[in-house]
Amino acid sequence: xxxxxxxxxxxxxxxxxxxxxxxxxxxxxxxxxxxxxxxxxxxxxxxxxxxxxxxxxxxxxxxxxxxxxxxxxxxxxxxxxxxxxxxxxxxxxxxxxxxxxxxxxxxxxxxxxxxxxxxxxxxxxxxxxxxxxxxxxxxxxxxxxxxxxxxxxxxxxxxxxxxxxxxxxxxx
Amino acid sequence: xxxxxxxxxxxxxxxxxxxxxxxxxxxxxxxxxxxxxxxxxxxxxxxxxxxxxxxxxxxxxxxxxxxxxxxxxxxxxxxxxxxxxxxxxxxxxxxxxxxxxxxxxxxxxxxxxxxxxxxxxxxxxxxxxxxxxxxxxxxxxxxxxxxxxxxxxxxxxxxxxxxxxxxxxxxxxxxxx
Numbered sequence: 001x002x003x004x005x006x007x008x009x010x011x012x013x014x015x016x017x018x019x020x021x022x023x024x025x026x027x028x029x030x031x032x033x034x035x036x037x038x039x040x041x042x043x044x045x046x047x048x049x050x051x052x053x054x055x056x057x058x059x060x061x062x063x064x065x066x067x068x069x070x071x072x073x074x075x076x077x078x079x080x081x082x083x084x085x086x087x088x089x090x091x092x093x094x095x096x097x098x099x100x101x102x103x104x105x106x107x108x109x110x111x112x113x114x115x116x117x118x119x120x121x122x123x124x125x126x127x128x129x130x131x132x133x134x135x136x137x138x139x140x141x142x143x144x145x146x147x148x149x150x151x152x153x154x155x156x157x158x159x160x161x162x163x164x165x166x167x168x169x170x171x172x
Numbered sequence: 173x174x175x176x177x178x179x180x181x182x183x184x185x186x187x188x189x190x191x192x193x194x195x196x197x198x199x200x201x202x203x204x205x206x207x208x209x210x211x212x213x214x215x216x217x218x219x220x221x222x223x224x225x226x227x228x229x230x231x232x233x234x235x236x237x238x239x240x241x242x243x244x245x246x247x248x249x250x251x252x253x254x255x256x257x258x259x260x261x262x263x264x265x266x267x268x269x270x271x272x273x274x275x276x277x278x279x280x281x282x283x284x285x286x287x288x289x290x291x292x293x294x295x296x297x298x299x300x301x302x303x304x305x306x307x308x309x310x311x312x313x314x315x316x317x318x319x320x321x322x323x324x325x326x327x328x329x330x331x332x333x334x335x336x337x338x339x340x341x342x343x344x345x346x347x348x349x
Contacts, residue, residue: 001173047239048272049302071242073273073298088174088202106298107265107276110313112201113176122270124298145202146316147179152201156267165271170308 003087003142005029016086017142018116031139033094035079037118038133040066041162042074051171056164065130068102074123075162079134083116085151087142091119097137101126104138111140114151117159175259175314177201189256189314190288203311205266209249209290210305212238213334226336237302240274240295247334248293251306255288257321259314263291266310273298276310285317286324290332 003011005027011017019032026033041056048054056075059066068074082089089111093104103124111119121138123131131137155166175183177199183189191204198205213228220226228247231238240246255261261283265276275296283291293309303309 043299047300047302049237050269050272050304050307051237051302054272071298073271075271105267106270106274107278107281107310108267108270110203110264110267110311112203114201120267120271122267122273124273143174145176145179146173147176147182149176150178150201163271165268167266167268167272170268 001144002030003144005031008032008142011084011087011142016084018081018083019140020081022080026136028139031141033136033139034082034091034119036061036121036131036133036135036137037077037079037161039161040074040076040123041164042072043164050167053166053168054164058162061131061133063133065132067128067130068123068125069128070125073106075164076121076123076131077118077159077162078121078138079118081117082119082140083111083114084142085114085149086145088113088145089140089142091138091140093138094136097135100129102129102131102137112152112154113145113149114153115157117157118161120156120159120163173316174202175316177203180204180314183259183314188258189261190253191312192253193251198308200311203264203313205308205311206254206263206291207251207306208233208293208303208309209251211249211334212295213247214244215336228334228336233303233305235305237304239300239302240297241300242297244296246295247336248295248309249332249334250291250293250309253288253290253332254312255283255286256314257286260285260317262313262315263293264310264313266308269309272301274301274303284324284326285321287326292334
C-alpha cells in the first residue's frame, strides 16, 4: 500500500518518517517533493569498471545553472535527509523534470528501510539540460511493508552528499 | 504492500514465491539481489524492426569482464529463476550499478503473477562500463496484490533465455507478450 500525502504528513509528525527539512507545501496527494543539493560528482575516467574504485570529481552547481550533457552520468543528492524505519521509500523524477529529459535514477528508485541520509540521484539527460541548486527535481513515495523489518546497515548509510558507487567493495 | 527481506525468505520457504538458486546473504531489507548470467545477446541488424524478425547474436562475458558500450541495447539473463503465483514481482537495478551509469530494465520492470523463470534483462550504459559474469546486478521486490488471480498466458513467462518478442506478438498486432 502506498501512503497518501496526509499520511506522510502524519507519519512525519509522529517520527516514523524522516524528511529534514520538512515543508508542508511539498506534500503531494501521494508523495513528497524534494530538492536538488548543491554539488554533483562525475567520474574522472570515461571507461568505468565494476571491480575498481572509479575516481570522481565534485562540482558545485552554480546559481546560474550547470549544463548536463547526455554522454555522462552525474551523481547528485537530495537537499533533504530522507529515511524511515517503518516504510520503504521509492523515488522518481518530478514529471516537470522528466519532460525536459532528466532521469533521476537509472532503474533503482528503491531506498532500503532503515537507510537515512541524502538520497543519491543518478542524473542522466536525453538532451543537454541546465540544472539549478535547490530546484524541485524528484518525489519520494512511501510503501507499507509486509513482514518483520530488518533495518538497512549498508555502505551508503548517513550520506551527506552524492555518493559514488562502492560496488568494488563487493569484490574485496 | 511490499515484502520485507525477512518475509521474502519466509514466503519462499513456504513455497509462495520462487527464487532459485537462493542465497540468503543476497536478501536486503525489502528486496533480493539477483546476479547477471554469463551470456549476453545483442541485435545483429543495424536498424531494428519493432514488429519484424529480430536476429540476435550471443556472446559470453569472460571471467576478466567485458566492456559494454553506449548506443546499443544488451539483453542479459538473471542467474536465478524468479517469480511466483502469490506476489507480483518487480525487477530493478541496484543503486551501486545505477551510480555507474548502467540502466537495467528501465522501461519494463513488472512481472506477471503465475510465472517463474530466469528474467531477460535490458541493459544500456551511458559511459563504457566493464561488467563481470555472476556479479550482483539488481534486485527484485515482491508486492501483495489485491483481487483474484487470472492465469498468465503470455509468451515471455515461459522462457528463460534472453528473448525478443516473436513477430506475431508484436505491438502492431496487439497480442499479449
